[in-house]
Every structure is written in structure tokens, then in C-alpha cells.
Amino acid sequence: MSTMSGSFKPLKKGARYTVTYLLLIVLAVFMMGPFLWLLSVSLMPGRNVFSSPPAILPTFIDFDNYVQVWQFMSFPRYITNTVIIAGLGVVFNVLLASMTAYPLAVFQFKGRGLVFSLLVATMIIPSSTAMIVHYLTIQAFHLGNSYLGVVLPAAVSVFNIFLMRQTFLGVPTDIRDSGKMDGASEFRIFWQLVLPLVKPGIAVIVLLEVMAFWNNFLWPIVILEDPAKYPLAAALTYLNGQFSYNFGWIAAGTMISVTPIIVVFLFTQRYYMEGIAGAIKG
């Protein structure tokens, strides 16, 4: 039973379905329409998006834009850059968040309350100058123009720590006790017994971070002096600036950059949604 269905009782079930589907479809056009339109622009070489009347639906399909923009822009290089940056970011975030969260979930230790309040405080006190200080810090470490410089400021997040803590709380305590009986060190217990049990939590962090690093464009532009090191999203702003009127190329380039992340999302949405929803409980 749908939660809202009772009051529609006088209506036939069929009518209720029709109204609901109608609303769902209208909303889908509103949310998906712009992407489908971009897809249609990318498939029609030579089409001006500002022609009148505007081309909304594709009248023919041609992959020329994709072929040409792929030859013009070194996509393999930008994709490699993106993968390196996202990969580094994911490794840092998973390791640091799970190691920081583990004691907060299972150990009793002095200063636990202090660490908690510090973490919460960072979520309440925002820093509007963070990017400026990060820039100075990265320059001081001589990491400007490097992938590490792109990744380090976002290597750990309080959000991820709380997410992992929530996951660790769900691990039965006797796992740790049995490891101790066998004489395993705390680190081995963590690495070999506990971590394999929190794979869903790790999966959520991997997804969230892949998406965040994939879409990040501003910080890479600020910190990387060499455009050849740009990730895809940053390189795309460059393409837009260079060929503001070659609509087909830009549309195709944009489609190439958003498609991987949409595909990843569609295949992993169950984990992803759980992680988002878990944020409130944390």
C-alpha cells in the first residue's frame, strides 16, 4: 500500500495510477530534458542551438562531432589525469576516514569527547577563506602544479568519518574479542577482520569521492599551472572558452565528460542512495 493512497479511495486505482505517472513523467521531462537536448545537439553536426525555431529533437543522427572533438582535444590524457586524481582522492579518503572513525566507534579512550566536538565544530564553523589558505599551504609544501596538490586538501572529510563510524558501529563486538584471543594486534584486527565487514560503507565513500573529484574543476585550475595536467571538467571549461560557437563539439565533449559518471551512478545507485540517506543518522 502506498502511504498516501487511502484518501484516493473513491477514485479507481487506474485513475490514481494515471495521475501519478503523469506527474512523474512531467517531472522527468523537467529534470532529464536538458540532458536529452544536449545529446540531440551533439548528434547533429552544424546545428546552431540558437537558430529559430530551435532544434529540440534530432532530425538526423551523426557522430561526426564526437569524432572531431576527440581528435581535437586529447581526451585520453584528460581522462587519465581525472582517473589519477580521483584514484588518489579515493585511496586517501577511504584510508583516513576509516582509520579515524574506527577508534571513535569501538574504543574507549581519553579525549574521545574532545575529538568528537572538534569534528562537529568544523561542520558548524564554515571557512569561507579555506581555498585561499589551502593555496598558501600547498605552495608552502611545494606541491603547486602537482596531482597531490589537487588531492590533499580534500584527502579527508568529516562527513566521511561520521559515515564510517556509523558503519563500524554495526560490526559485532565479538569479532574484535575473538581476534584478541588469537593474539592479533589491533591493527591486524582492523585490517583483516573488521575492514572486510564494512565494504558497503567503503563503497559509499568510493562513489561519493569519485563523483566529487570527477566533477571538480575550480581547484585544479587554481593549483595546476600546466593545462596538460587538467582533469576533464577543468579541460572542458577551456574547450568552452576556445570554441564558444562550435556547439556540436562542445556538446559532444560535454556528453563524453558526463556519461561515465552517469553510468557509474546508474549501476551503483543502491549503495549511493543508502549513503546519502545515512548522512542524517550520522
Added chain:
Amino acid sequence: MKSWLRSESFTAWAFMAPGLLFLAIFTFWPILYGIPLSLTDYSVIAETHYVGFDNFTRAFQDKNFTISLWNSLVYVLIVPVIQIVSILMAILVNSRIPGVKMFRAAYYIPVVTSMVAVALIWSWLLGHNGVVNYLLIQTGIISGQVSWLSSSSTALYVLMFITMWKGLGYYMMLYLAGLQGIPADLYEAGRVDGASSMKLIWHVTIPLLRPHILFCTLISIMGAVRVFDEVYILTKGGPGTSTLTSSVYIFQKGLEQFNFGYASALGLIVSVIIGALSVLVFRFNRKGGVNSY
């Protein structure tokens, strides 16, 4: 000493050390270092001097800063709209009918795509000869073409619309998680008493969603006051100063003009305002503020 090394406290701190080190450098340090920085004229190029509160007095006389603060506050107007629309969307996708999961995913796609792509699409759609103008003229809603993003009377509202459009799916999912936690028998009981669908939403759904409304309101306020990407990509604050938001202005002063001292002072002022707004929302919500939506 040896016993401490084997104690739980030592192990706990050893586990947390790397993460806390990173947090110290990239989260705590920016909050703290902004304060001394704001009292100087640090600019990389020239010699640095201590200038006392000069940056702050300058900030309050800086007309562009006042405008940017005002624009950021106007931006907060999207917060109640986001909550209403995304709660209605969540109720809609909470219907248990075949295919509803597909629609949930579809509404979420703008959230996972990059702002670079989203901004590009909307800048084309909203162009003078763009699809939006065409459709609005065809349906008789407007009589002539509007330059949505390049006219100072509409640009800010258009940016607010884009921010909202991209974020709706995210808030919808948060509210959906809340809806699914509401026990079904509460609705059964309401229905037995003859309550209408609207009444059930108002008296059962909304009160039980309160923690979610608080959370979503807080993060959307922070998002609105700190909005940057879409403004920077689409208008860079223009035309004139009509879409100059505080984050964009701070970025211009800091990382474009290398006025780090002044930018830090501006950042501190904005941080205090965001902090105050958050406290206000907490207070408000405790006094049954939910009804105000």
C-alpha cells in the same frame, strides 16, 4: 610508559593520527589562519604589514562587498522553495508503483553531473534565441525574448533557479529516506479517523520529517550563502554587480587579485554570518518553526 603504549588510548590515537593531521592542516588551519591573515595586507607580491582592523573598516565601506552580501542573502530565498518542492517530489516518488525507482534515478542525475556541464546546458537553453524563450513565447507566457543571464534584473534569479534545479534530487532523496522511516500504521490510523490526504501530509508527514527539514534547511542555507560554481562559470558576478555573491567576490579579491589579507577579512565576516544563520535555524526549529513552511 610501556603500559601506556599497550593501552587502548594509545592505539586509538595512533589510528586517528594520520586523519587528524590532515584535518588539522586542511580544515582547522584555514579556520584559524584566516584570523591573523585578515589583520595584514598580505599579497604575495609586496611586503607584508600588520594593518590592525583596516581590512574590516574597509570591508564595511566597500560598496561591492555590501552588494555581494545582499545578493548572497537574496540567494537564501531558494531555501524554503527547495524544501517545499523536494518534499512534494519525495512524496511522489514514495508511491509504490512499478517503475518508480527509474524515476528516482532520473531526478537524481542533475546532482551527479558536473556544474560545468549543467551550466553550459542552461546557458544555451536560456540564450536570447534559446529554447526556453521559444517555448515561453509559443505558450504565450512572455511576449518577447528575454536575455535571462545577461540582463541584470533576471540574472540572479536565473542562477538561483539553476542551483535549485541541480539540487532538487539530492534533497528529494534525503526526504524520501525520512518518509520511508514513518510507520505506515500512523497513516492507517489517520485514515480511519477520516483525515484527507492533505491533512495527513500536514499533521503526520511534516511533523515527523522535522529532523530532516532541519538538516536540509541547514545544508541548503550553507549552500546558498556559499554558492560559487554556477555564478563563476555563468556570469562571474555580472552583468555589473547584479550576480556578485560573497564567495565570488572573495575569490576575486583573493585568488585573482592576490589580496589575501583583505579576502580573509571578508571571509571571516561571511563565516560569522553563516554561523549566525545556522544558530537562528536551530532556535527557530526548536520553537515549532516547521509550520512556517
